Amino acid sequence: MNSEKKVAIYIDGSNFYFSIKKAFNCKIDIEKFCNKLIKNSELVKINYYIAPVEQFSNPVMYAEQQRFFEKLKKLNKLKIIFGRLERRKKDGNVYYIEKATDVNLALDLALDAQKGIYDEAFLISNDGDLSGAVKSAIDFGKKISYVAIGNRKSVSFHLKKVASSTININKDFISDMII
Numbered sequence: 669m670n671s672e673k674k675v676a677i678y679i680d681g682s683n684f685y686f687s688i689k690k691a692f693n694c695k696i697d698i699e700k701f702c703n704k705l706i707k708n709s710e711l712v713k714i715n716y717y718i719a720p721v722e723q724f725s726n727p728v729m730y731a732e733q734q735r736f737f738e739k740l741k742k743l744n745k746l747k748i749i750f751g752r753l754e755r756r757k758k759d760g761n762v763y764y765i766e767k768a769t770d771v772n773l774a775l776d777l778a779l780d781a782q783k784g785i786y787d788e789a790f791l792i793s794n795d796g797d798l799s800g801a802v803k804s805a806i807d808f809g810k811k812i813s814y815v816a817i818g819n820r821k822s823v824s825f826h827l828k829k830v831a832s833s834t835i836n837i838n839k840d841f842i843s844d845m846i847i
Contacts, residue, residue, distance in 0.1 A: 672710040676786035677702050678777050680793030681718035682766055687794055687817035692839060692846075699743050700845035705790050705815065705835070711745055712786055715776055717769040719751040725764075749776070774801035777812075781805035790815050790835075796826035803830045 679698075688696055702714055720737075723730040740746055751769030755762060773793070778801045780786060788811040791802060802812045814831035816823040828834050 672708075673787045674712045674785070675706050675709040675788045675790065676712050676780060677705065677714045677790045677792065678773050679714065679716045680769065680773055680795055680798075681716050682769070683793045683795055684817070687822060688842075690822065691818045691837075692842060694842075694846045696842050697845040697847050698740070701842070702743075702790075704841070704845070705813075709788070713780075714743065714746040715749055715773070716740060716746055717749045717751060717773045719753045719766040719769055722753065725753075725755075749773075770795055770797055774798050777801045778804040778808075781808040781810040786810060788813060788832075791827070791831070792817070794818060794822055794824045794827070796824040799824070799826040799830045802827060806830070806832060 685695075688694065698716075702711070721730045721733050737748060740748055749769075749772050751772060752767050753764040754767050756765055757763075770793075774797075777789060777791065777798070781789070781804065789805060790813045791798065792815040794817065802814070805812050811832040812830075814824070814827040814834045815837060816828065816834050817837045823836075
């Protein structure tokens, strides 16, 4: 019987990208980042939540995102879960809002805990709305580590409050994974 701790990683893709960019002004190798988090534990899954850019609305960004998705698909045990971008208009300006990614992440985090898929999960997001799902997973007897990226203003007070532990990501942590 394998006594190694089973871990899962749940990544709010857009939040992760912009948090790293804002805090460190770089891009990082996601595989190295995840491996450093889990250390010697048994990785059971990585779920990456993102809303795809529509090709007609921004062809350049669409092409760049598709190349990124192809790289992600090569990572062992990584699954991309898509939300959607909803087009909005205010004062004549068009903008997009990401929808369903946080709900999908919250459901997976709690339901996977209930199913016993992991012993510990790493949540990579600064979205405090996920705190209810974190609490539910903990109520199922799981350890949830909040991976906090950024400064006091961008890190979620609510996630820090409910998570089993908080891992503060700094420049030293990512220094060997910058791309």
